[in-house]
Amino acid sequence: MPNKNNTESYRVIQITDPHLFADESMTLVGMNCEEGLQDVIELVKEHEESVDCVLCTGDIAQDASQEAYNRFAQHINKLNAPQLWIPGNHDIIASMQKALSNKKEALEKTLKLGNWGIIMLNSCVEGHIYGQLSEQELDFLKSELDGMHAEDRHIVIAVHHNPVPVNAEWLQNHSLQNTQDFFEIIDAYKNIKAVVFGHIHQDFKTSRKKVLMLGSPSTSIQFHPENDYFSLDKENPGYRWLSLHANGTVGTGVRRVVGKKYKLDLSSSEY
Ligand SMILES: [Fe+2]
Ligand SMILES: [Fe+2]
Structure with a gap:
């Protein structure tokens, strides 16, 4: 794994919610998700000098087909960087x-x-849209936090479902449900710097007890950040970047595809 000196930082890229199909020509509410992902991968290659890790934070396949996962792997491999999938x-x-x-x-x-550690959590509940961290996952989190704390590491946690509410009210029923269990654990550690998540298909940034809470645009369709009901946003696909500095600070931002208009059925009431 990359090991740099104390003055350097680590560049981490979040790629999320590609929603690919077995058939590359299939569309989701009018959008070709394969095209969105391809464009975002090109965008990363164009703008990121070197990538130390790619966090793939879920909803990889819309139809759960093997072909979609295989092709996602091929796309991510183009970035030539360590990758972690949840x-x-x-x-x-x-x-x-x-x-x-x-x-x-x-x-x-x-x-x-x-001197950084990244922890990936599985928040999925079979057959449900909402997320939940199982007892086993919470125990794993606690034990990893203990170990990384003892090693004096700064920590980033990645999970698919959003643990904090976003402004779009309809997403609330679909978010992480047992947030109290999650926060009870992480609040006991002072070295956690950021929690990154997918699922909300929009740029989102807030801070809770000095920990950054970060959502990312998806590489496919974007959800409108304010509406109380399902609605699509015209923003283009994109990714989130994080710079993890040796002194424990985090730089972060999102980058979207520019100069291109994607086909999208903005009147859709579901996806
Ligand atoms: Fe998604
Ligand atoms: Fe999701």
Whole structure:
């Protein structure tokens, strides 16, 4: 794993919610998700000098097909960087794992980068859109936090479902449900710097008890950030970047595809 000196920072890229289909020509509410992902991968290659880790935060396949996972792996491999995958509510974990049979390290749940540690959590509940962290996942989180705290690491946690409310009210029923359990654990550690999540298909940034809470645009369709009911946003696909500095500070931002208009059925009331 990359190990830099104390003055350097680590560049982490979040790619989320591609919602791919077995058939590349299929569309989701009018948008070709394959095209969105391809464009975002090109955008990363164009703008990121070197990438230390790619966080793939779920909803990889819209139809849970093996072909979609296999092609996602091919797209992400183009970034030539360590990658970590977690599932979203649309995913089938066995198919996801199968696509990574030659790259099992992408299924690891932790990664250490210099004096930083990244923890990946599975928040999926089979058959449901909302998220929940199981007892087992909460125990895993606590034990990793203990270990990383003892090693004096700064920490980033990644999870598919949003643990904090966003402004779009309709997403609330679909968010992480047992947030109290989650926050009870993380509030006991002072070295957690950011929690990053997918699922909300929009740029989102707030801070809770000095911990950054970060959502990212998806590489496919964007949800309108304010409406109380499902509605699409005209914003283009994109990704989130994080710079993890040795002194424990985090730089972050989102970058979207520019100069292109995607086909999208803005009148859709569901997806
Ligand atoms: Fe999604
Ligand atoms: Fe999701």
